[in-house]
Amino acid sequence: MKKEAGIFTFNDLLQYFPFRHIDRTQITPISKINPQTEYVQVKGKITSVETIGEKYSKRLVATLYDGTGEMELVWFQGINWVQKSIQIGAQFLVFGKAGFFMNTPQITHPEMELLTAENKNAKSFLEPVYPATEKLKARGMGGRQMSHLTFTLLQMIFEKDIPENIPVDILEKFQLVKRFDAYKNIHFPAAQLDYEKAVKRIKFEELFLSQLRMGLLRFKRHSFSTGSVFSIVGKHFNDFYNHHLPFELTGAQKRVLKEIRKDVGSGRQMNRLLQGDVGSGKTMVALMAMLIAADNGYQSCFMAPTEILARQHFETLRTMLDDVPVKIGILTGSSSAKEKREILKATKEGEITILTGTHALIEDTVQFKNLGLAIVDEQHRFGVAQRAKLWEKNNIHPHILVMTATPIPRTLALTAYGDLDYSIMDEMPPGRIPITTVHRMEYTRPQVMNFIKSEIKKGRQAYIIYPLIEESAKLDFEDLMRGYEEVKAYFPEPKYYISMVHGRQKPAQKQTNMNRFVTGDTQIMVSTTVIEVGVNVPNASVMVIESAEKFGLPQLHQLRGRVGRGSEKSYCILSTKVKLSADAKQRLKIMCETNDGFKIAEKDLEIRGPGDIEGTKQSGLLNFKLANILEDRKILEAARLTAEKIIEEDATLAKDENRCLKEFLIAQKGKTAWSKIS
Numbered sequence: 271m272k273k274e275a276g277i278f279t280f281n282d283l284l285q286y287f288p289f290r291h292i293d294r295t296q297i298t299p300i301s302k303i304n305p306q307t308e309y310v311q312v313k314g315k316i317t318s319v320e321t322i323g324e325k326y327s328k329r330l331v332a333t334l335y336d337g338t339g340e341m342e343l344v345w346f347q348g349i350n351w352v353q354k355s356i357q358i359g360a361q362f363l364v365f366g367k368a369g370f371f372m373n374t375p376q377i378t379h380p381e382m383e384l385l386t387a388e389n390k391n392a393k394s395f396l397e398p399v400y401p402a403t404e405k406l407k408a409r410g411m412g413g414r415q416m417s418h419l420t421f422t423l424l425q426m427i428f429e430k431d432i433p434e435n436i437p438v439d440i441l442e443k444f445q446l447v448k449r450f451d452a453y454k455n456i457h458f459p460a461a462q463l464d465y466e467k468a469v470k471r472i473k474f475e476e477l478f479l480s481q482l483r484m485g486l487l488r489f490k491r492h493s494f495s496t497g498s499v500f501s502i503v504g505k506h507f508n509d510f511y512n513h514h515l516p517f518e519l520t521g522a523q524k525r526v527l528k529e530i531r532k533d534v535g536s537g538r539q540m541n542r543l544l545q546g547d548v549g550s551g552k553t554m555v556a557l558m559a560m561l562i563a564a565d566n567g568y569q570s571c572f573m574a575p576t577e578i579l580a581r582q583h584f585e586t587l588r589t590m591l592d593d594v595p596v597k598i599g600i601l602t603g604s605s606s607a608k609e610k611r612e613i614l615k616a617t618k619e620g621e622i623t624i625l626t627g628t629h630a631l632i633e634d635t636v637q638f639k640n641l642g643l644a645i646v647d648e649q650h651r652f653g654v655a656q657r658a659k660l661w662e663k664n665n666i667h668p669h670i671l672v673m674t675a676t677p678i679p680r681t682l683a684l685t686a687y688g689d690l691d692y693s694i695m696d697e698m699p700p701g702r703i704p705i706t707t708v709h710r711m712e713y714t715r716p717q718v719m720n721f722i723k724s725e726i727k728k729g730r731q732a733y734i735i736y737p738l739i740e741e742s743a744k745l746d747f748e749d750l751m752r753g754y755e756e757v758k759a760y761f762p763e764p765k766y767y768i769s770m771v772h773g774r775q776k777p778a779q780k781q782t783n784m785n786r787f788v789t790g791d792t793q794i795m796v797s798t799t800v801i802e803v804g805v806n807v808p809n810a811s812v813m814v815i816e817s818a819e820k821f822g823l824p825q826l827h828q829l830r831g832r833v834g835r836g837s838e839k840s841y842c843i844l845s846t847k848v849k850l851s852a853d854a855k856q857r858l859k860i861m862c863e864t865n866d867g868f869k870i871a872e873k874d875l876e877i878r879g880p881g882d883i884e885g886t887k888q889s890g891l892l893n894f895k896l897a898n899i900l901e902d903r904k905i906l907e908a909a910r911l912t913a914e915k916i917i918e919e920d921a922t923l924a925k926d927e928n929r930c931l932k933e934f935l936i937a938q939k940g941k942t943a944w945s946k947i948s
């Protein structure tokens with residue numbers, strides 16, 4: 271039972287909520303059961319019991335007669351146990367999912383309750399139906415037994431056993447029932463309305479407590495953490511800003527920089543999430559923040575999820591900061607031993623001011639003289655623990671700036687990253703022409719290739735992307751190779767040159783192929799999703815995504831973001847087979863309709879549900895028992911505002927009315943995963 275349902279304590283049992291209720295007075299005559307019937311409750315007498323079949327096909331079949339007709343009850347497991355507990359002639363109340371076999375209604379693994387003199391007259395309340403797992407059922411621990419257990423437990427406990435944890439004025443304000451009543455009524459409501467009130471209360475409680483916990487974490491950090499103070503904006507920054515900035519910053523970039531400056535000047539450690547759409551210019555923000563650190567005598571590191579991206583950042587910084595006297599280094603998994611040694615030494619001695627790289631940066635061997643700022647690009651690829659390791663790189667924790675690859679829906683960000691401060695870049699650099707996205711069937715590939723030809727003729731470049739969900743997946747790899755041969759046939763040398771990049775290549779090989787595309791030596795890049803994130807080749811104007819139905823929305827949007835970076839009109843072509851699932855069709859439609867990453871993120875959340883959004887699953891933060899941050903947005907918003915108000919007015923929960931809350935949080939400490947989030 272423990273393992274099957276995750277129930278270890280009384281508390282777990284109380285929190286094992288029914289997924290619906292049945293009206294125990296509602297009994298269906300067997301003759302009325304039809305193929306449309308789903309769950310039924312019938313009452314009748316056992317007229318026969320026999321085992322049929324041998325070994326693996328062995329099953330127990332009982333016949334139940336209720337005066338209107340006969341039905342079969344079937345067990346494949348737990349046969350001995352069931353056989354002992356049902357006798358011919360005994361009356362049972364039977365519940366389960368109705369099916370038909372050879373025109374006879376039947377229930378497989380029904381829930382059975384022996385009717386005795388005492389319980390013959392069915393109780394007239396709503397009875398809970400629990401999500402019993404098949405294994406438990408076979409051992410006789412079906413939902414009905416669960417309900418007996420819960421009922422007994424509830425008889426034994428009093429209000430003090432489920433103490434209130436929400437201050438009374440909040441209960442009143444939102445018309446929430448008391449905690450004890452909610453727990454009672456979610457299992458055994460007298461009426462439907464009582465049940466609904468219980469659900470509302472428990473949802474609010476879940477969301478409110480999670481918001482409060484994260485808010486308190488943020489508050490604690492704000493009040494007690496010490497961060498390095500970047501008090502001046504000095505020579506490096508001003509010099510770059512006035513003489514080397516190749517374009518005017520967007521309003522959003524300026525605003526975010528201001529937010530960052532305020533944080534790093536405050537004396538508190540910054541912990542900020544920067545949400546920006548693909549192509550909104552996050553790298554420039556990172557660069558300028560690092561210049562502020564440099565002006566104050568601090569080192570920075572800039573961590574990227576892939577080797578290609580880390581190298582690209584390195585090149586960007588080097589070019590941009592050509593005339594600015596700061597030393598930039600790069601450290602990745604493929605740096606040679608000699609390079610590594612030199613970089614590590616220079617970093618430790620403070621000679622290197624900005625260190626870019628992959629997750630090689632977080633290894634213990636990497637030591638800084640004075641790390642003041644750590645920037646994590648495209649953070650969803652980094653685990654929380656990895657992020658936390660960055661903190662430890664300096665006595666005074668460095669300021670942390672986490673940048674998203676594609677936007678996360680606001681609801682989700684506030685719930686899952688509620689302990690980080692939040693900046694948003696919702697403005698694109700000027701002069702961008704919106705990308706046109708179309709959906710094409712695979713059999714129109716010749717036209718697509720011709721279109722690429724016409725773009726190349728104008729001097730543009732093109733990406734053709736193949737799915738490689740797992741870098742080792744053999745089939746996908748063969749697809750890529752076949753695709754490459756096909757593309758080569760359309761685009762023969764010496765008129766055309768093609769780069770190919772995939773996960774099986776050595777880093778140096780990847781880099782060479784990438785570089786040839788960046789410099790324009792090759793016009794076409796055939797690749798897997800290794801180039802998905804961040805790569806910046808403004809001259810590329812066509813993005814073809816093969817088997818686009820296999821990609822999720824954020825990934826499609828991220829890939830599309832590789833084009834439309836220059837001043838030329840760009841195109842994204844989503845190529846698929848003809849037969850598509852409903853979900854895939856919906857994804858493709860959304861992609862063709864909008865370029866707005868924030869909108870796409872919301873849609874993605876709608877289609878997939880919060881459980882599947884990258885990076886949130888492990889955190890356990892979204893594992894609410896009842897609340898659903900999508901359907902219960904309104905409750906979430908109310909819970910968030912309420913939590914904020916409490917933190918603002920009484921962050922130590924010292925006030926009398928907040929005592930119940932404080933006691934509850936103290937009792938809960940260590941039982942949840944939230945404290946592990948950085």
Ligand code: ADP
Binds near residue numbers: 552
């Ligand atoms: P992302 O936010 O996806 O990381 P990048 O930082 O790679 O985007 O920027 C995308 C492109 O936009 C780059 O070529 C960059 O030089 C350019 N860019 C950034 N900021 C501006 C700006 N304010 N005006 C014009 N171009 C900009």
Ligand code: MG
Binds near residue numbers: 552804
């Ligand atoms: Mg980027």
